Amino acid sequence: MNDSRPIRAKSGTNHEGTSAHNRRVMIDALRINGALSRADLARATRLTKQTVSNIIEELERDGLVSSQEAVRKGRGQPSTPYGLVPEGAFAIGLQIDRHVTRAVAVDLVGSVLVRDESGLPPGGPSSGTRVILDLVAGVRSKLAGIVQQSEKRLVGLGAAMPGPFGVAGSGDDPWMMEAWQKFPLLETLSAGTGLDVGLQNDAAAAATAERMVGAAHGLDHAVCLFVGYGIGAGLILNGDLYRGTNGNAGEIGMALLFADGKSTPLEHRASLASLYQHLSVDPADPHLHARINDLALKGDQSIHAWVEAAAVDLRWSIHLIETLFDPQTVILCGSAPEALVSRLIAAIGPLLPSIAERRGRTLPRLQPGMADPWSVALGAAAGPISRAFDPRFAAILKDSLQS
């Protein structure tokens, strides 16, 4: 009678969607190219000078862009470049890791203004939530002390934690943070902060960070191979983070190394967890990061052995990523100590032959990314900023225009 299966359709768009898109395109252009004149923007975006003028005026009113000194370049009226105003927007980024949680406040151009961290008590979410909310509140108030009106310009809170999310058979895998996985984190954070909250896995956050201020800046197709406690890939496809059906795309750590089905996942061989095991050290040791950095610098034998073994697997991972995603470049990043990452990169080369070997390449196939303990938190913060200001298909649709 009433055939009640729901009708599936994509959302339409309207004038506001058009306008929202064009605003985002301007911001994106300024982010990629630096300050530009309205005439340049008009040419680059294919919009008319008039439209660009109107949008820039509006963005200036909103405090997102500002004019700079006029520049003369040949004949004609000098142009007035407009650039992004760093203080135009802020976001809080939160990294929840095994033994520690970090929070940062980041501005529109990706500068970290405030950073703070706390140890996470072993009790899981029940006790951890308090610590996290306090940390976020602290960062938020420090930000408010540095810049005025920061609360008004806060676009959201981005959280990052190790994935995968919501997987059925994960209970018996000691590498995962099971209790956190089951916890209604988004709701708790949202209720506890009153902010829009987004969640991504740590590799995705690293990719988001690289896209905003790192090696993937301005690229539309880039994959970040993130070596942390686990290992994952953050996917920038078509200029946007790709999340997959359940936000688990890129979980390369769970990829099996051999086709026979009896092998171990990549994560057990090329990750900090595997290094800690190899070295028989306690992952909870707060000085571990520095100690491993020292050891790596000194050319420690045990570390060397792990690096050589991991490099084999990473080389294969990069080959696989190139083969499946055909990106412009692969970026190796991680929360690993810097010295370790550079040893890894050295040990990985030369890369395996792949479809990425083309005549006329300009970008290197593999680039080092950030190797900074704070990069995941930065990427977590970059998430809300990207959602708010970067051009994306979803942003033109009516069902995303409530704000």
Added chain:
Amino acid sequence: MNDSRPIRAKSGTNHEGTSAHNRRVMIDALRINGALSRADLARATRLTKQTVSNIIEELERDGLVSSQEAVRKGRGQPSTPYGLVPEGAFAIGLQIDRHVTRAVAVDLVGSVLVRDESGLPPGGPSSGTRVILDLVAGVRSKLAGIVQQSEKRLVGLGAAMPGPFGVAGSGDDPWMMEAWQKFPLLETLSAGTGLDVGLQNDAAAAATAERMVGAAHGLDHAVCLFVGYGIGAGLILNGDLYRGTNGNAGEIGMALLFADGKSTPLEHRASLASLYQHLSVDPADPHLHARINDLALKGDQSIHAWVEAAAVDLRWSIHLIETLFDPQTVILCGSAPEALVSRLIAAIGPLLPSIAERRGRTLPRLQPGMADPWSVALGAAAGPISRAFDPRFAAILKDSLQS
């Protein structure tokens, strides 16, 4: 002085982009849900009744949709459903394979109206081009004989051939159609037919076909694992075919099976090419398809051995695809004989544990797709239709609105 590096920016949009998007959204909704009333469309797309009415009127004038018998469903004025008109648009699909080329004419809803094939002479593009252009011309004129005004409603020619495209080191790989790779195929086809021409690899074409009329219908995230002469994956991500930087995304056939770097690519073990080699048969034999189908049905020992071996690799490939892309489902399709594909599917199960194992799954992790020698040509034709009528980000941008 004049800093002449080009300014990179995304294109803006305007009213026409809005309108184009909304038209596409309507068509997409009708394709996924079947005929719908204007009121239903308005609710589903979040547009107003009035807007929907205007767009539908325009689409009806353009011959893309038509009204059906009014239906009463409870109180209120009966609704008038509108459905896609199959004859609203056509496309030609062309498959270029090693020893044969196939062409089809397909309508708006993906029905194949005309099909024809020719053997490809071994001389490569120099002699093959003539054969192909004749084939296309034949299909085109047969289409014109069946439906009126077909030429006016022809949106383009889609070509599909084995990838990868434009790769540097490919010269020494006997599995590739090297001469065709180097040939300016798009230009030649475009000049020879006067049509808009698109090119994708055969796995991408298979995925496009599955999306239009097969197991991926209405899905936003699906991966087609295509077993043909080679093996590749066609990627539907965010509701659109993902091509990567150079159209080579998904070339899983080139993935190495072991991390040690000395192993063979997947293609050498799980593809029809590997089967032919295993059986020591001539790939150019025109009756091969039927013969292998017979052998598979009879439970031939040699085929069984290959199936068992290939299934191991395919099981791993599916695991890998699930791990990296997090799709709603994986579809196994191919130009392989149907009996062979069903034996493969039987031998592949059960699947390896992966992030795809979730509570609340509704779709199977692995589904059989089309196993039809014509499915690649169909997918090739579906390409231009999708580009012309499906909602996509690129379609709203000013730089895509010249047509």
Added chain:
DNA sequence: GTAATAAGTCAAGACAATTGACTTAATAAG
């Protein structure tokens, strides 16, 4: 000093979605 060039503004116009009142056509209820 004048012409050429380019940036940017102004005001009117065009386009497409929105709004709110209205019409039409059916069923449910009394």
Added chain:
DNA sequence: CTTATTAAGTCAATTGTCTTGACTTATTAC
């Protein structure tokens, strides 16, 4: 059988946003 209710769909005016073409401003080239 009549009337109220509900839902589909239309009409006409309005709104929001980009476009158009003429104009102004500021600079360099000749």
